[in-house]
Amino acid sequence: MDTELNAIEIRNLTKRFGNFTAVDNISFNVRNGEIFGFLGANGAGKTTAMRILCGLSRPSEGEGTVAGYDIRNEQEKIKRNIGYMSQKFSLYPDLTVGENIRLFGGIYGLNDRQIREKTEEMLSMLDLRQERDKYAGSLPLGWKQKLSFCIALIHDPRIIFLDEPTGGVDPETRRRFWELIYDTAEKGTTIFVTTHYMDEAEYCDRVSVMVDGKIAALDSPENLKTRFSARNMDEVFRIIAGRAEREERP
Amino acid sequence: MKEFLASVKKEFRHIFRDRRTVLIVMIMPVIQIILFGFAVSTEVNRVRVMVCGDMSDISVMRITDRIDNNRYLEIAGTLSNPGEIEDVFRRNEADVAVCFGMDFGRESVSPSGNARVRIIGDGSDPNTARMTVSYVAGVIQQEQQDISTSLAGEKRPSMAPVVQLMYNPAMKSSYNFVPGVMGLILMLICSMMTAVSIVREKETGTLELLLVSPVKPVWVILSKLMPYLVLSAVNFASILLLSHYVMEVPVKGSLILLSAAALVFVITSLAIGILVSVISSSQRTAMLICGMGLTMPTMIFSGIIFPCESMPEVLQWFSDIIPAKWFIIMVKKIMIQGGGLAAVAREMSILTGMAVVLLAASIRSFRTRLQ
Numbered sequence: 358m359d360t361e362l363n364a365i366e367i368r369n370l371t372k373r374f375g376n377f378t379a380v381d382n383i384s385f386n387v388r389n390g391e392i393f394g395f396l397g398a399n400g401a402g403k404t405t406a407m408r409i410l411c412g413l414s415r416p417s418e419g420e421g422t423v424a425g426y427d428i429r430n431e432q433e434k435i436k437r438n439i440g441y442m443s444q445k446f447s448l449y450p451d452l453t454v455g456e457n458i459r460l461f462g463g464i465y466g467l468n469d470r471q472i473r474e475k476t477e478e479m480l481s482m483l484d485l486r487q488e489r490d491k492y493a494g495s496l497p498l499g500w501k502q503k504l505s506f507c508i509a510l511i512h513d514p515r516i517i518f519l520d521e522p523t524g525g526v527d528p529e530t531r532r533r534f535w536e537l538i539y540d541t542a543e544k545g546t547t548i549f550v551t552t553h554y555m556d557e558a559e560y561c562d563r564v565s566v567m568v569d570g571k572i573a574a575l576d577s578p579e580n581l582k583t584r585f586s587a588r589n590m591d592e593v594f595r596i597i598a599g600r601a602e603r604e605e606r607p
Numbered sequence: 608m609k610e611f612l613a614s615v616k617k618e619f620r621h622i623f624r625d626r627r628t629v630l631i632v633m634i635m636p637v638i639q640i641i642l643f644g645f646a647v648s649t650e651v652n653r654v655r656v657m658v659c660g661d662m663s664d665i666s667v668m669r670i671t672d673r674i675d676n677n678r679y680l681e682i683a684g685t686l687s688n689p690g691e692i693e694d695v696f697r698r699n700e701a702d703v704a705v706c707f708g709m710d711f712g713r714e715s716v717s718p719s720g721n722a723r724v725r726i727i728g729d730g731s732d733p734n735t736a737r738m739t740v741s742y743v744a745g746v747i748q749q750e751q752q753d754i755s756t757s758l759a760g761e762k763r764p765s766m767a768p769v770v771q772l773m774y775n776p777a778m779k780s781s782y783n784f785v786p787g788v789m790g791l792i793l794m795l796i797c798s799m800m801t802a803v804s805i806v807r808e809k810e811t812g813t814l815e816l817l818l819v820s821p822v823k824p825v826w827v828i829l830s831k832l833m834p835y836l837v838l839s840a841v842n843f844a845s846i847l848l849l850s851h852y853v854m855e856v857p858v859k860g861s862l863i864l865l866s867a868a869a870l871v872f873v874i875t876s877l878a879i880g881i882l883v884s885v886i887s888s889s890q891r892t893a894m895l896i897c898g899m900g901l902t903m904p905t906m907i908f909s910g911i912i913f914p915c916e917s918m919p920e921v922l923q924w925f926s927d928i929i930p931a932k933w934f935i936i937m938v939k940k941i942m943i944q945g946g947g948l949a950a951v952a953r954e955m956s957i958l959t960g961m962a963v964v965l966l967a968a969s970i971r972s973f974r975t976r977l978q
Contacts, residue, residue, distance in 0.1 A: 371861030411819050433821060441819040451624045452617065464612025464820045 364389045364516050364547035365410065367428075370419035372405050379405040381570035382419070387516075392548040394540065397567030398598050403551055404520070406567070410549070411518055412436050424515045437465075440509035440517040447505040450494025455483060457493050458508060465472035479507045491569045493495075499530035506537060510546070517541070519550040523557065535560050555591035564590070566597045573597045617832045621804065622834055628800065636792050636842045641850045643784040648693060654739045655683035657695050659744030660707030662687075665717050666708050666722075674705070677746055691963035696729050703728050703739045705747070778852050781854040785911065788939035789846050790931040793869065794876045794905055796839050799897035805831055806893045809884070828973060832877045839873045859945030868941065868951065871958050872934040878965035879930075885972045905931040933958045 372380040380402045387393045397403040402569035405409040410423050412432030418436040421428045424438035448457045458479060462472035482488045483503055488496060496504065502522060509517055519538075523531045535557065542548050551562065558564050558578060574581060574597050578590055587593045636957050639935050642679070660667045662685050675682045683701040686692065692704045708723030715722035726743050728736035728787050781954035805828075808814035817827045843866070850856040858865065879901065887893040907913060918926065933954045940946035940954075948955070 413818060436821040437821060439819075441723070441816065443812050443815055445815075447813060447816050449617065449621070449810075449813060452620055456617075456620065460613055460617045461820075463616075464610050464817070464822055466610055466821065469608075495670070517939075 362388060364391070365393075365421070365423050365549070367410075367421035368411065368419055370406065370421060370428075370486065371417050372402075372409060372414070373417045378570055380409070380416075383567075383570075383572045384419075385565055385572060385575055387546045387547060387549060389515075389547055390542060390545050391563060392542050394561030394564035395549060395551045395567070396558060396564060396594060398553075398601060400575045401567040401598075401601070402570040403567050407518060407520060410435075410438060411441055437512070438515045439472065440512070440514040441520070442502075442505050442509040448493040448508070450492060450499060452493060453490050453565065454480070454493055454496070454504065455489045455503070458511070462511050466510075467512065475511055478545045479504075479511075483507060499526050499534070501560045502526065502530075502534060503537060506534070514546065516547040516549060519548065521551055521553060523552070523554065528556075531557070553570070555589065555594055558562055558590040558594070566594060569599055572599065611830055612821075612824050614822065614827065615833045618775065618804070618831055618834045620840070629920060632800070632838050632842070635795070636788070636846050637849065638844060638927055639788045639792060640785070640854070643781075643788055652679055654680050654703060654742070655701045656680050656743060657683050657686060657692065657704040659686040659689050659704055660711060661709070662706065664707070664710075664712040665679060666754075669856035670705075670724075671708075671749060673750055674743070674746055679742065681744065692727055695797055702735070703743055704741060709899065715802075737973075738774045741816070781850065781856050782939075782943050784940065785850040785854060786935045787844070789843070789869075789904070789938055790909060790935045791874055791905055792842055792846065792871070793839050793934075794901060794931050795897070797835050797873050797876030798880035798901055800838075800894040801832060801835050802883035802887065802897060803890050804835075805881065805884035806887055806890050810889060812850050824974060825970060828881060828970065832881075832941060835877060835880075836873060839869075839876075843869050856942065858942050860941035860947065864948060864951070865938065865941045868934060868937045868955060871955065872930060875930045875958060875962040875965055878969045881969035881973060882965065885969070904929055904978035908932060909935050930961050932959060933961075 363386045363594075365385075367386070368384050370380055370383050371378065381482050383406065394562065403565065404594075406412065409416050409428060410421075412423075412428070412435040416428060416585055423435045426438070427436040449460070452460065455476060459472055459478045467475065479488060479558055483500070485500065485504065491503065493504070502547060506517075506519070506522065509519075523534050526534070531554065538550070538560075550557075552558060561578065563575065563577050564581060566573050573586075574593075576584070578593075581593045582589065585593050587596065614819070615677050658667070658674070662668065662671075662704050671682060671685075674680045683695075686695070686704075689706050692706070695704065704723040704727040706727065708721075711722050711724065724747060726740050728737050728745075741853040807812070808817070814827075818824060822830075833870070835960075847858065851858065880897075883893055883896050883900075887896055904925075908929045909931040910916075916923075924933070937951045937954045940950050945949070
């Protein structure tokens with residue numbers, strides 16, 4: 358396995374909960390600096406797979422590396438090299454913008470000088486200087502998402518995991534959020550993103566679609582559209598996910 | 608370590624920015640102490656005594672004087688007819704009545720010993736009645752001893768038992784409730800607040816963020832416990848100060864030993880808090896479990912209200928698994944009896960055992976949840 362080329366390498370990964378096989382023998386690679394879309398209906402197993410990649414859960418079977426570290430026993434090292442932003446609101450609403458940045462800087466082991474620099478950099482980039490001492494809970498949703506995205510990058514991770522990052526915002530805000538993602542990818546950070554919005558899938562370099570715990574398709578959006586002779590990713594997704602046998606779990 | 612301090616600081620911010628939490632943590636101990644101290648008092652204090660008998664009798668007058676001069680008793684009035692006592696009780700003009708028989712003065716010094724005195728309590732409140740009646744009886748008994756001493760010129764051996772309550776002569780209820788309230792409050796702060804604060808982060812999804820960071824899960828949990836450890840120390844101190852200066856409850860034993868006992872109890876409660884947070888999915892559930900599952904049994908089985916000794920055997924076994932019971936026993940022994948480490952060794956080792964088991968179980972179950 359060439360870790361110089363691939364940020365994530367997964368071989369025959371399986372996760373079972375009792376009799377239920379949430380993730381069924383999946384294998385894939387994510388290249389360095391790539392924007393990788395991880396799609397699937399609710400209950401297809403993508404959250405479980407992502408938790409394993411983030412070091413929050415151990416695989417039942419299979420092997421793999423994330424940022425060059427083994428997913429079975431080097432979770433601590435993985436955690437140092439990845440950023441994570443969840444679908445839910447991922448800042449503390451009762452802390453100010455500045456305090457949120459400080460907290461995560463502190464948790465990721467940055468020293469005071471680094472935290473100060475990062476704070477300045479982030480606030481000027483997001484144009485949030487005025488809001489520094491406001492509670493994060495009072496920011497508009499779009500700003501919160503941008504801020505938590507930047508906070509997830511505070512320790513310069515090699516890979517960032519975005520779990521449905523743009524839920525609940527309008528298309529315009531979503532588009533601007535994706536500009537931020539592109540900027541980050543250009544700097545060499547690998548982006549691993551799950552999403553419900555199929556227009557967002559078009560923005561990815563490559564896309565995988567999970568169905569019933571397996572990866573049903575994995576290719577660039579262009580190739581997928583050609584293969585399934587579909588006009589857009591939405592149709593592609595409907596064709597692939599339509600084969601699902603497992604019932605959707607909420 | 609730096610990572611840990613950053614999350615501890617954040618935890619303190621959460622607490623001090625939430626007015627409800629501050630209110631609960633800072634005001635509750637004060638309210639509880641005052642409530643139990645003044646509203647739920649069962650001690651003998653300002654008992655109104657109605658005297659019924661021949662008020663020209665010298666012996667009756669002397670006993671009446673004695674009652675009147677007692678710190679805890681006062682004369683509410685005199686009656687000539689014992690039949691009026693019931694009316695007096697009904698109008699709530701007295702708590703206890705003392706009825707002297709005919710020719711009480713003459714009979715009390717005669718060798719026949721036919722002097723009769725009747726003490727009547729208001730049985731509609733049995734606890735208070737039992738206590739006031741026995742207290743008044745004690746006062747009269749002293750007079751009886753004085754009479755026999757003056758008759759014989761020296762103290763004559765007498766079979767009359769003299770009742771004395773060690774450690775708490777005035778039967779102050781604060782001696783019972785201060786340890787109880789201390790146990791209850793430390794329990795509430797440590798388990799309920801911890802459980803709710805962890806479950807809150809579960810609900811908002813921020814717990815995930817902490818767990819995906821390089822900070823180890825054990826430290827994530829410990830950082831959430833630290834502020835409550837500090838707050839419980841503040842509460843412990845404020846309860847002690849209040850009980851010492853307002854309720855006049857002494858701390859006879861070693862303050863260090865008392866603090867050590869409190870620390871072990873606090874760790875036990877924190878561990879229970881983690882366990883509750885693992886099994887509950889919402890803040891409301893966590894509060895319910897703590898309220899019904901912890902506070903109620905603690906109130907009932909720890910001996911604050913009902914003595915454990917008078918419970919059916921099965922319930923006594925049950926009371927043994929309540930950590931607060933052992934803590935409260937220790938507090939009583941150390942604060943009021945002035946016992947040392949040897950006196951509380953058994954309770955201390957039981958509670959330490961509980962702390963170790965619960966802490967191990969809670970960290971384990973928290974880890975399992977992550978798998």
